[in-house]
Amino acid sequence: MLTFTTARLAYRQLTQDDWPFFLSLQxxxxxxxxxxxxxSEEEIYAAFSTRLPVWSPESRHWLGLLISDKASGExxxxxxxxxxxxxxxxxxxxLAKRxxxxxxxYESLRAVCDLAFKQCGIRKLVATVTEGNVASRRLLEKVGFQLExxxxxxxxxxGRWQDDWVFGLLNQEYC
Structure with a gap:
């Protein structure tokens, strides 16, 4: 199971035990x-279950990581x-509202970029954000993503069609 840490956070692959937390986010x-x-709970669980299979850098399914506070484990x-x-x-x-x-x-997105670029040979990362999600846009831009x-x-x-912003970050641009 993939695990790693950053200054304040610990990361590990999602397990079945994380279902209540994942559901609470959703x-x-x-x-x-x-x-x-x-x-529905069934639809949310279907999305959750796609993140449970064992992951390797060659995998074509979601790498689902639980982010926890290192000090408290929360x-x-x-x-x-x-x-x-x-x-x-x-x-x-x-991220949980609290x-x-x-x-x-920022800390967790940098960690995911580090993993993707440095260990998995990814050339480009993309993110799609619903227009109006200014907090997410600012986060992506702070890490170095550009609006494409x-x-x-x-x-x-x-209840209506929404525009999406598409962001990209190239490995060669990431610092």
Whole structure:
């Protein structure tokens, strides 16, 4: 099982025991405000289960990582990435509301970028963010991601078609 740490956080692959925390993230309206409409528990579990298989750098399924506070062991959020092409991957992250604004998003996104670029041979990371999610946009830009464009009416969410911002970060740009 993949495990590693950063200054304040510990990361490990998701296990079945993390289901209650994952569900709590998905049920939190603040966390999901720009992510998705409220799904059924069965739909949420289906998404969770795609992150449970054993992962290796060659895997084509989500690397699902639980983020925990090193000092307390308290779950902070989930993060990871999925290869979309041989050398290109999409990153994703959700942080529990009580951990917003503490720099955990930056620390954890840097850790995922380090893993993808330095250990997995990824050439490019991408992220798709619903337009209006300024906090996520700022986080991506702080790490070095660049806005590559807007996909107009790309995602049906909250009863209407939403635009998506697409961000990218090349390995050669990452520092």
């Amino acid at each position: 049920r939190d309206e603040t966390v999901m405000r720009y992510m998705a409409d409220q799904g 779950p902070v959020g989930v993060t990871g990435f999925i290869r979309r092409e041989e050398d290109k991957a999409e990153v994703g992250y959700l 951990h917003h604004g503490l720099g955990y998003g 464009g807007t996909l107009r009416e790309n995602y049906f969410f909250q």
